[in-house]
Amino acid sequence: MNTDEIVSDIISLIHSTTQSNYIICSKVSSKIFSYLSQIQYKDNQWNDLNEAIERFDQNIDHPDLQQFRQLIQTISLCSNDCEERNYTLGRDRNTLTNSIDQLRDLLKSHVDLHCFLLAKLIQQQDIRLYLIDLMNLTGMNVGDEIHGILCDIVYLLCQIDPTFAISNVIDHPIASNCIRIIQTNIYSKGGNNMKSTMISAINLLTKLLLTGEIFPVQTKSQLSNPTFLRCIFELIENHRDENELITILIRFLLSFNLRFDYPHENPIILTLVDINGEISCQELIERLILLFNRNIDPTEHKTTNSIIKFFGDLCDDQVITNNMFLSDSNRRLIIEIISRELSNRSCSDEMTMGYLSLLELLLRNQIIISDTCTRIDELQTCFRFYLNSENCLDDNRFIINEIIRQHKCLSTNEI
Structure with missing residues (x-):
């Protein structure tokens, strides 16, 4: 790193932490260099200086x-x-x-x-x-x-x-x-x-939802109230140009959705059913597909992909919502994304199970033809590789066999 870069970095650091104007930052930087130029530091002295900084940071009078x-x-x-x-x-x-x-x-x-x-x-x-x-x-x-x-x-x-x-x-x-x-x-x-x-x-x-801790009964009731959730869906659909607001609202919905294991008891899914015909939720679905395509989970949950779970809840047999909110083109897009992801994922990866489970839900009760599934060949190749692998998780193997049982066109002679 040259001298100009060092000076620029120090001035930028001072500016970012103090929000002072660059003239003041430059003066502070000059003072620092003035002190350093008067001192010939050896390695052990730099260590002493670092220790002094640590003592200062830990000082109760900081x-x-x-x-x-x-x-x-x-x-x-x-x-x-x-x-x-x-x-x-x-x-x-x-x-x-x-x-x-x-x-x-x-x-x-x-x-x-x-x-x-x-x-x-x-x-x-x-x-x-x-x-x-x-x-x-x-x-x-x-x-x-x-x-x-x-x-x-x-x-x-x-x-x-x-x-x-x-x-x-x-x-x-x-x-x-x-x-x-x-x-x-x-x-x-x-x-x-x-x-x-x-x-x-x-x-x-x-932030509170992502702790996973239980809310008081009153707060939990307010969060699950259809009127409140309707407000969230309306905000997303009516403020399409407010990117920051929509991003934060979607992160909230996904975080809240993680708390419910059964879609037929999930207030988010039930509210979506109730508002069908009044609020399209097109913006919500399109944004989720975009995030899914980019492999971005806004919640950054350690064990569950919140977007896969949300789409899975929409497609669950217990609540008939997939045909309401997922158009044929939406469904094809999601299947294409899953197909691409499966081709790049390990068959022994537990996160792969989420993609396979969602695929099974999307294909359930659907007639598979080239128009509805343009990735038939790719899925066949992927399934063949998974099933022939000794490391394939039993659950992944079971889901693949279930998909093939329902859709013979996804089977091959090698499987």
Whole structure:
């Protein structure tokens, strides 16, 4: 790396962490180089310097720790004052707004830099009491914009300390407040501020869903309410140009869908059936197929592909939804994607089972001809390879044989 690259990297780092203008960043960078130019460091001295940096990072008097404490204490005070005045913010508005803006910026910088300096502090009982006061503000009359920033703050806290989501957030009314925020703003004319607030609330709900932990009964009921889910489907179909919003809504739906094992008991699938004819859900299906084609799972779930599960739930025999929402062209596209994926996957891979299971559901009760399945030859070759492999999982072998039993055209003489 040459000198110009080093200087550019340092200035960019200072800028990204401080958001200062480049003139200030350049001056700070010059100061750093001025100090370094006066010192002839040996290897052992660089090690001493690294240790000094680590001691500074672990110091309880670290400036970021002090600022974090100060900010959440101020926000807690505003929250308690607000509650005493019957949830009206009043004179604390500027103080609260400035404090939560600074807190969000501080937390975001730590998350962006993968710094977990605050993690141990967040786990302290006195700190968590302050953070409960902070979350309580989402149920008070402090304005939608502040509600959105508070959701952002809690989302960032959960990223820094994952235990915080499980131990403090899921059981707090903030989850119900997020649902209320979304429903309140779905038809709002508030523009970008309202959209930003909804995105923050949806992001936090999705983060909580992906913990896999059980929600309180009231929150679970609100999430499963057909009216709320209808709002989500309407948002997706009516805001096709809002790419960020739709991406986050789809991630929420996929994360929520992971919680249900049986499609006929799944409120998402049942709501889709109820709204058939009123809301097309074309945008949702097209986006999911696009993600599936790119092999992108927005939930990044470790064991289950959330898109395969969603399509599988749509095609399940217990709920007749595949013909409602998957057109013939949609079905052909999905089959082509599966065929391509199977050709590139190991027969001993458990994730392969998901692709085979979805293929079996898509082909069930369908007549296979070249028009409906353009990948017959490719599937035949793949099935032959799988079945002749000693490493093929028994479950994968069973699914392939079931597909061949239903569709003789997919069999070959070599199988």
